[in-house]
Amino acid sequence: MKIEPLLNELFPAGHSVSVRAGLLSGYGSAGPGQVAVLGTTDHLAVSAEVALELACFVLNVVREKPGVAILMLVDTQGQKLSKADELLGLNGYLAHLVKCLDLASRRGHRLITLVYDEAVSGGFLSFGLMADDIHALADAQIRVMNLPAMARITKLPLETLQELSVKSPSFAPGVDNFYKLGGVLSIWRPPLADHLEAALKRQTCGDHRRDDGMERMGRKLAARVSRLVVDAKPKTG
Amino acid sequence: MEHLQFQFHGSSDRHKDKPAVLVGVVSSGNLEVLIEMADLKGGSQIHVSTKASGFAEIWEAVINDFAARHDLANLVISINDGGSTPAVVSLRLDQAMQEFLGMPS
Amino acid sequence: MTDYSQQHRGHSYYEANARQRIAHLLDPESFAELLGPADRLTSPHLEPLGQPCAFDDGIVIGRGRLDGRPVLVASQEGGFMGGAVGEVHGAKLTGLLELAQSEKPAGVILMLESGGVRLHEANAGLIAISEIIRALLTVREAGIPVLGLIGGAYGCFGGMGIVARCCDSLIINEEGRLGLSGPDVIETTMGVEEFDASDRALVWRTVGGKHRYMLGEVQCLVEDDIAAFRAAVIKNISMPIPLTLEALEQEQLHLTRRLQDFGQCQDGIDVWQSMGIEAPAMLPLLNIRDFLESVAAQAKANYED
Numbered sequence: 001m002k003i004e005p006l007l008n009e010l011f012p013a014g015h016s017v018s019v020r021a022g023l024l025s026g027y028g029s030a031g032p033g034q035v036a037v038l039g040t041t042d043h044l045a046v047s048a049e050v051a052l053e054l055a056c057f058v059l060n061v062v063r064e065k066p067g068v069a070i071l072m073l074v075d076t077q078g079q080k081l082s083k084a085d086e087l088l089g090l091n092g093y094l095a096h097l098v099k100c101l102d103l104a105s106r107r108g109h110r111l112i113t114l115v116y117d118e119a120v121s122g123g124f125l126s127f128g129l130m131a132d133d134i135h136a137l138a139d140a141q142i143r144v145m146n147l148p149a150m151a152r153i154t155k156l157p158l159e160t161l162q163e164l165s166v167k168s169p170s171f172a173p174g175v176d177n178f179y180k181l182g183g184v185l186s187i188w189r190p191p192l193a194d195h196l197e198a199a200l201k202r203q204t205c206g207d208h209r210r211d212d213g214m215e216r217m218g219r220k221l222a223a224r225v226s227r228l229v230v231d232a233k234p235k236t237g
Numbered sequence: 238m239e240h241l242q243f244q245f246h247g248s249s250d251r252h253k254d255k256p257a258v259l260v261g262v263v264s265s266g267n268l269e270v271l272i273e274m275a276d277l278k279g280g281s282q283i284h285v286s287t288k289a290s291g292f293a294e295i296w297e298a299v300i301n302d303f304a305a306r307h308d309l310a311n312l313v314i315s316i317n318d319g320g321s322t323p324a325v326v327s328l329r330l331d332q333a334m335q336e337f338l339g340m341p342s
Numbered sequence: 343m344t345d346y347s348q349q350h351r352g353h354s355y356y357e358a359n360a361r362q363r364i365a366h367l368l369d370p371e372s373f374a375e376l377l378g379p380a381d382r383l384t385s386p387h388l389e390p391l392g393q394p395c396a397f398d399d400g401i402v403i404g405r406g407r408l409d410g411r412p413v414l415v416a417s418q419e420g421g422f423m424g425g426a427v428g429e430v431h432g433a434k435l436t437g438l439l440e441l442a443q444s445e446k447p448a449g450v451i452l453m454l455e456s457g458g459v460r461l462h463e464a465n466a467g468l469i470a471i472s473e474i475i476r477a478l479l480t481v482r483e484a485g486i487p488v489l490g491l492i493g494g495a496y497g498c499f500g501g502m503g504i505v506a507r508c509c510d511s512l513i514i515n516e517e518g519r520l521g522l523s524g525p526d527v528i529e530t531t532m533g534v535e536e537f538d539a540s541d542r543a544l545v546w547r548t549v550g551g552k553h554r555y556m557l558g559e560v561q562c563l564v565e566d567d568i569a570a571f572r573a574a575v576i577k578n579i580s581m582p583i584p585l586t587l588e589a590l591e592q593e594q595l596h597l598t599r600r601l602q603d604f605g606q607c608q609d610g611i612d613v614w615q616s617m618g619i620e621a622p623a624m625l626p627l628l629n630i631r632d633f634l635e636s637v638a639a640q641a642k643a644n645y646e647d
Contacts, residue, residue, distance in 0.1 A: 048601050055594055062587055081528050083537040087548050087607060088600060089559045091499075091522040095507030096597055100590050102479045107587075121459070121468065122522055125501050129472035144464035154461050156391055170387050170429070171464040183469040207476045209469055210433070219466055222433040222473075225383055229437025230444065232376045234405060238392050257380040262359055262421035263396045271379050271397055288394050317394045 001116050001137060003041040006073070009192045010114075011035075023050065024073055025057040031197040032069075036061045036109070039073030039127070046123040047080035051093040054127060058100040062107055069110040069200055070101075072128050079122035094126035101130040112199050114188065115140040115175070132204040133185045135195065136175045142184070143173030169218045180218030182209040239290040243300050247279035249310035260333040268318040268326060270333035274311055281309035287318040299323045303330045312337075352567035355493040356517045360402045360419035363453050363491075366568040367575065368415065372407035377434055385428050387463040396422045399430040403438045409576050411448035414438055418455045420496035426460035427502065432470025439477035442486055449487040449579040450478075452509065457524065458500010471501035478508050479585070487511070487582035489575055492518040493566065497549070499524045511578040512560040513571055514551040516630060520559065521549035543626065547610030552625060552633060556614055557600065558644030565630050596644075617643075 003024065007015050010028060017026030017037045022044035028035045038057050044050060061068060079090060105111050113131035115124075119142045128134065136142060144150075147165070151158040165172030169180040178184045188195040210226060213219030253274060261269040275282075283300055314333075318326070353366045364373050377383050379397030388395050400422035406415050416438050418425040427435075435452075442450045459467035481488055490509035492498045497519030498506050506512055506520060514520065525539035525548070538544060547553055555563040561578065564570035583589065604613045614622035617640045628636060 048597070048605070052594070052598055052601065055590075059587070059591055059594060079522055081523055081531050083528060083548060084605065084608060086521050086523060086525075086528065086537075087553075087610065087613065088604060089507075089521075089554065089557050091503030091520065092507045092557075092559050093597060094522065095504045096590070096593055098475055098504060099479065099508065099585055099593075102476070103585060103587060103590055106483060122501065122504070125468065125472055125475075125504060129469070130476070144459055144468050145461065150461050150464065154391075160391065164390055168387065168390070170466045171462060177465050178469070181465050181469055183465065207473055209473060210436075213469070219429055219469075221383070221386065222429050222436075222466070222470065225377065225430055225433035226437030226440060228383075229376055229403065229434060230440045232441070235374055238389060238394065257378070259361075259379040259397065262419055263394050264421035267421065269379075269396060273380055286394050288392065315397070317396060319394055 003073070003075070006116055006192070009190065010196050012193050023053055028071070030193070030200060032200045034065070034068055035200070036065060036068050036070045037073065038070065040076045043075055043077040043118050045077050045080040046094065046126050047082070048085050048088050048090055048093040050080070051097045051126060055097045055100045058097070058104055061109065062104050067108050069112060070104055071196070072111065072113045072131060074113060074115045074119045074124060074128040075117035076120060076123035077118060078120035078124070079126070094122060097126050098130055101127060105130075105132065110200065110204060115142055115184070117141070121145065133199055133202060134183065135186050135188050135199065136178070136184045138175065138187050138189055140175050141173060142175050142178045144171070146173060177218070180213070180216045182211070182213030182216060182219055185212065239287050239293070241285040241287070241293055241296055243283040243297065245281045245304050245309055247281065247310045249279050249308060251308055251310045253311060255337060258333060258337040260336055261329045263317045263319045265319050266321055266325065268316055268321045268329055270329050271315040272333050272337045273313045273315075275313045277311050279310045281312045281314070283314045283316070285316045285318060287316070288320045295323055299326050303327060306331070307334050352565070352569055354566050355515055355568050355571055356495065356566050358568065359421065360417040360453065363568060364402060364406065364415055364417050367451070367572050368406040368408055368413070369410065373404055373415070374406070375402060375404040376438070377403060383430050383434075385430050385463065387428060387466070391462050393423070393462060399428060399434065400425060401431045401434050403434050408448070408451070408572070408579065413449050413451055414442050414445070414447050415451045415453070417453035420455035420494045423460055424496050425456035426458060427456060427467045427470055428460040428463040429466035429470060431460070432467060432474060436470065436473045436477045439474065439481050442481045443484060446484065446486060449489060450481060451489050451491065451575060453491045454498045454502055454506055455492070455494040455496050456498055456500065456502040457496060458502050468501065471505060474505055475508055478505065482510065482582070482585060485582055485584070487579050489513065489578055491571055491575070492520055492560070493551070493571070494518070497521070497524070507559070510583045511562065511581070513562040513564060513574045513578070514554060514560045515564055515566040516551045517566055518551040519545070519549045520554050525549065544609070546626065553610040553613070556617065556637060556640065558596070563630060563634065
């Protein structure tokens with residue numbers, strides 16, 4: 001879905017979100033109140049510069065708009081692939097963005113993500129995946145890597161991956177797969193404004209993705225394994 | 238991938254109550270060996286999961302040689318193999334036994 | 343007559359496996375492993391793809407003592423699938439960080455060696471890394487320092503490169519590499535002109551320990567000796583860094599300046615030259631002590647913004 005119609009559907013009462021060079025920032029009016037909006041469009045690759053811009057907006061929101069929810073709209077092809085960005089320490093830039101979002105969350109800003117087009121790997125990890133709740137449009141594309149590239153790198157036959165991906169949601173691209181694993185909380189179909197309103201009103205409850213993955217049977221072990229660690233009693237003597 | 242099991246019978250009381258030991262890493266051409274104590278009335282079990290298929294006879298030979306070198310009474314030995322040569326398998330098994338025997342009861 | 347020189351010879355961090363690193367880093371005999379190999383919490387996603395499991399799914403976690411103080415430790419086994427993160431591996435690490443939230447140890451020590459998401463369970467791995475990040479930052483919020491150690495053959499890349507930079511401090515040896523996309527990934531997708539991954543010297547000038555130290559991406563550069571890592575951890579564990587708005591605004595300024603100053607650079611040598619190093623080509627050749635002495639003025643600048 002294109003960004004302008006998306007913004008209008010999400011904020012029928014109006015918005016001041018600017019779209020420039022693949023970056024989104026601004027505010028929208030929703031039922032429960034004003035919402036800060038940030039994100040990407042045109043499958044933007046998340047570079048050091050992009051991460052800094054997004055982080056700058058998050059810090060502004062924290063400084064100037066206490067309590068305002070933050071909606072992250074995701075359309076990214078993933079992290080920027082360049083020697084120059086690696087040289088600069090791109091992982092550090094993405095970590096900074098992640099820390100700024102975490103700060104916002106701790107300061108009482110609800111973080112909500114909507115994947116409306118592509119969400120890939122490190123690009124997705126650097127902002128969208130930090131939300132309290134992550135939602136996606138039905139035709140969004142969420143992936144770590146496409147299957148042919150995965151086949152080349154793992155040296156496994158593409159046919160093997162294709163066959164297995166029918167039975168297992170654990171590795172192949174797809175919103176439904178991420179939903180089953182607990183990575184996506186819900187899939188939004190129009191009217192989007194109603195979904196947004198419900199999302200803004202939902203109580204936050206920490207990172208619930210492992211529990212969701214267990215309930216939906218897409219990740220049957222993660223919740224159990226981490227619980228076993230947390231419950232492990234020290235050996236006496 | 239292939240899964241193989243080997244069993245030996247015996248009657249000794251040895252190795253009871255020693256803690257489990259793990260040696261090795263499941264990388265290409267390498268393997269991990271886990272040795273645990275179990276009450277098998279002197280018997281022993283060896284479980285092998287290996288990346289490469291079709292080498293059951295070689296595994297049998299290596300395991301039999303290993304069993305002849307050591308007292309395996311009451312041991313469960315479990316192997317995850319990333320495609321090791323028989324020489325590496327023997328080495329890792331001996332290393333694991335050595336570490337296991339070095340542990341206090 | 344006991345040969346003390348043998349006893350005091352160092353243990354290479356680079357050469358050691360995950361368990362050996364823990365054994366030599368912590369106080370002797372103090373480590374108690376959790377969810378160890380005997381528990382057999384293996385990945386269910388590997389056999390269908392013809393890949394053998396590891397009994398500990400490639401990560402060792404547990405409790406121990408460092409200089410007498412209680413710590414929680416995780417150590418990734420690079421030898422198993424490049425240390426890549428799958429469902430169980432990731433959950434062990436997230437669980438350890440959640441245990442830290444309730445137990446409040448003196449610190450959490452993460453020995454990071456990973457290519458990032460394990461492709462065989464890619465979706466589970468990606469979500470898991472996000473869960474690790476959130477749990478780690480919650481530990482830091484509680485005032486418990488999280489220290490990252492990097493120094494093995496597989497480096498720390500992918501989503502784990504982001505996890506690394508969420509730690510209070512990072513300690514690295516010269517052999518260590520830290521980044522987001524591995525050089526081979528960049529070469530494969532963007533071409534060898536963009537990045538010749540077979541040029542080892544170039545790789546280390548781009549993502550290696552010394553360059554990361556120059557940039558301020560890591561706090562400590564140490565010899566490849568587990569005793570040196572131990573000393574650095576003991577020193578840094580008493581220095582947690584709160585993630586306040588002010589701290590993040592400082593970091594925003596620092597990273598913006600870094601982009602302005604070095605955004606046009608194509609090589610570590612260009613960066614070091616810009617920083618005022620007189621003989622930048624010599625830096626990769628210096629031993630750790632000489633290197634640290636040579637760059638003392640520039641390195642200090644990283645902490646004075």
